Amino acid sequence: MTRPMKETVKQLISDALDRARAKGDLNLAETPDIIIEEPKDETLGDFATTLAMQLARSEKKNPKVIAEVICGFLKDGNDAIDSAQVAGPGFINIKMSADFFRKRLREVVEQGRDFGRSDVGQNKKVLVEFVSANPTGPLHVGHGRGAAVGHALSCLLNMAGYDVSTEYYINDVGNQMNMLGRSTWLRYKELAGHKVTFPDDGYKGDYIRDIAQQVIDKDGTRHLDKPDEDALTFFRQFSKDSILEGIRNDLKEFRVEFDRWFSEASLDEDDSVNRAINWLRDKGFVYEKDGATWVKISESQDAADRVIIKQGGERTYFCSDIAYHKNKVDRGYDLILDLWGADHHGYVPRMQSVLKAMGYGEEVFKILLVQFVALKRGGKKVSMSTRSGEFETLSDVVAEVGVDATRFFFLMRSADSHLDFDLDLAKKESPENPVYYIQYAHARICSVFRTAEKQKVPFPELDTTDLSQLKEAEEFALIKKILAYRECIEKSALTLEVHRIAFYLHELVAIFHSYYKQHRIVTEDRERTLARLLLLDCLRNVIASGLSILGVSVPEKM
RNA sequence: GCGCCCAUAGCUCAGCUGGAUAGAGUGGCGGUUUGCGGAACCGUAGGUCGGAGGUUCGAAUCCUCUUGGGCGCGCCA
Structure with missing residues (x-):
């Protein structure tokens, strides 16, 4: 693996500075950080540095003078550099020789398909968690953007010399799972000819009816005879599995795979949740108030303390999430990356506070927010609400536009800026x-x-x-x-x-x-x-x- | 009310963490092909970087204020 080109240039300049200092032409009490950039105008040279301007103060000399001195030493006995010239207020423009580039190209050929691979990652263990959509419905385009960004990011980090693992966290516990099971159970009854009143906070999407139909196709109406409790358990499990299966398929179709699917429920089974709470308690972050259990984070980044165990003894989502991240920490990653939808940004400080308590500051625990996607068709925005718009799911968009274009559109903008996805444009093979x-x-x-x-x-x-x-x-x-x-x-x-x-x-x-x-x-x-x-x-x-x-x-x- | 993000060409966006005359794509206009793929290439027009101060040799970039838009502030997930 060769060094990046700018490193080489940096070294050449550094050598020139050493010679200048040895000859007494420059003082250089401290060796400055040499920043290499590209000149605005290509004809000026291949590289440029503002070094002379930065040194002006400490050297107490006109930047132009300093630049001239450096240029003199740069050209000194050096066949990599063609010319080094001072421009403007003290820029140094450097032109490399043709042979320099040819030699570098030779190295590229030798590296073949490995060219570009880097070791900046120092083989650090990094975990990238992304998508992690709740298994209560199909993936929509916003999830798709997260999937594309997360997957590309893991490939990129791998290329840069990190030891990367990817993970999807499944929120398969709690009220939403109960509601999911209940919704399917009601649709099932409905399909079987019963009259039901569907709750306002139930999942109303057509996919719920489809799942209910699957059950009828498979088992007929025999679940009607079960006690409610048993039926709900069945429908909860069946719906979750069915939706998760759909999510996996959508992602596979989108060329995104994960090393691990991490179930929230598994945190209960191995007692991770209790251990995480106890750990926090030992550290003095936990207290009881109003019959609930709170975690004390208001003194760090978050504005207020948060409940982790409700009055009724039920855990909050935050509680599981603490346990999950404690689990990540215990697995010994050097870097933990979470990709979240931008609508969760209010949740960032509390998670960071907790991770900080676990010894993971902002340098090793990073939350990347992926902004929303606005679909456009015919110059108009397509409504993204759950009821209207046929193209809101990821699989619909992929079916219409294709995987390549969809992925590229998600990745051609920085993740933290809003994205206008022009379906008409993405679809054009032109x-x-x-x-x-x-x-x-x-x-x-x-x-x-x-x-x-x-x-x-x-x-x-x-x-x-x-x-x-x-x-x-x-x-x-x-x-x-x-x-x-x-x-x-x-x-x-x-x-x-x-x-x-x-x-x-x-x-x-x-x-x-x-x-x-x-x-x-x-x-x-x-x-x-x-x-x-x-x-x-x-x-x-x-x-x-x-x-x-x-x-x-x-x-x-x- | 408090907090986060965004504002750059008609439109969609970059801008290398403070550097030279602010760049691409797309759209507009005008061109390019007896040769390797015209899904390409070349030229041209288009800007008060939302606004006002400040920091310094130098600001789209950093600070304060302000305007307009998006989002978040549960013992929901």
């Missing part, structure tokens, strides 16, 4: 659709290779390919962008922002399309053809790698 733009590039490259094969051009091998055949400005632009992939992975992983990958791919592919239009790959010039093919093979690997992280398919033909 230029306006950004998914195809990237996939098309991959298919196009594959097509070029097919052409090369037809013309008996051998697959380019590193030993037999002369990379100095790559001379065009567009080729260097492409190489530069390919080389930036590794940094993109690291940056995205560290900031937990998957949408950067989508943007990167779009930019990468744009350079390719432009290059392709201007320069022919397969020509009579065999040497040059091989060099260009090798470049395209690297590009193809990066596109495939990036799309795989996003969970978007990588077509060889379209």
Whole structure:
């Protein structure tokens, strides 16, 4: 695994600073943090640093003067750097040599499909919990966004050198399960010809009737003869299993799988809940008041203490959640990530407070909020209420738009910003659709290779390919962008922002399309053809790698 | 009432955690093909970064205030 490109540049500058200090041209009481960025205008150079401006105060010199000094030492006996120039108020623009890029490309070829893989994760154990929708109904598009983001994030972290596990937490305990069972039981009676009064807070969706029908198809009406208690137990279990099955299928269809499905009920079975409460009690976080049991967190981030055991002895949802997270902590993760729907943001401080008590501060326990999705059709927003709108479920949207487009649309925006999902646009198999733009590039490259094969051009091998055949400005632009992939992975992983990958791919592919239009790959010039093919093979690997992280398919033909 | 998120081109959004003349896509307008995939490429128009102060060499980015929108504040889950 090689170092990211900017690290190399940083080292070159650092060396230059050392030489400047040794010669007494700069004081440098402290070694500054060197930040490498890209110049606004590409023609200015490949990299830039504002170092001189940052040093101006401590050196008590004009930034321009400092920049000149650094430039002098930078160019000193160095074949990686072509030029280093001062611009504006004290920017240092650095142009790397053609050989520098060719050497780097060579390394990319050697790494093959592993290029981009990083070790910033230091093999840390990380748990990503996402979706975790209650098993009381089918997944809607909001869950779909969470699924896409969570899954892509785990792939990304894996790529960045983390040891990743994924988990879906099933809230299969409590009132909502009772209500679910009751709702199905009532629909069942209804289907059997009985008159029932359906409660206002029951689950009214059509899927409940479907489940009831399943029971009739399977067992007929024999459950009518059971005592209510027994019937409810049956319907509760059956409904939950049926809905969970549906959720699993929807997710599988959406190419999202989990390492573990964690049942809330299991926390009871192994006494985790009591142990978690006792643990908190030992730490002095628990007290009794008004016949209920409270957890004391008002002094940390949350505004008020919260009830964990109600007057009636029943536990709150929060209580189970504490136990669940205690369980996560006990499993020894270095990093715990929760992806929640944005509507739960009010719940964030109390969970953070508890985790903090368990020794997991904000650096190791992170809650990522995934904002809502607004579906649009014909320029108008589709209502997302449970009763209206045919396209509110994930599976309906996937059926209409396709997995690739759906996933890409969920991932092309930062997760914490509201998303307008334009169904008409996502459905188009045409230029306006950004998914195809990237996939098309991959298919196009594959097509070029097919052409090369037809013309008996051998697959380019590193030993037999002369990379100095790559001379065009567009080729260097492409190489530069390919080389930036590794940094993109690291940056995205560290900031937990998957949408950067989508943007990167779009930019990468744009350079390719432009290059392709201007320069022919397969020509009579065999040497040059091989060099260009090798470049395209690297590009193809990066596109495939990036799309795989996003969970978007990588077509060889379209 | 208190708290969180958002506001950038007609529309949808980026903006690398304070840097150079604020960028893409889409839509508008005008172009590009006897050659590897035109699902592509090139050009052009489009902006008081919601508003007002402040911090400094420098602010879309940080602080305060303000306006408009989304959401949350249960012994619900």
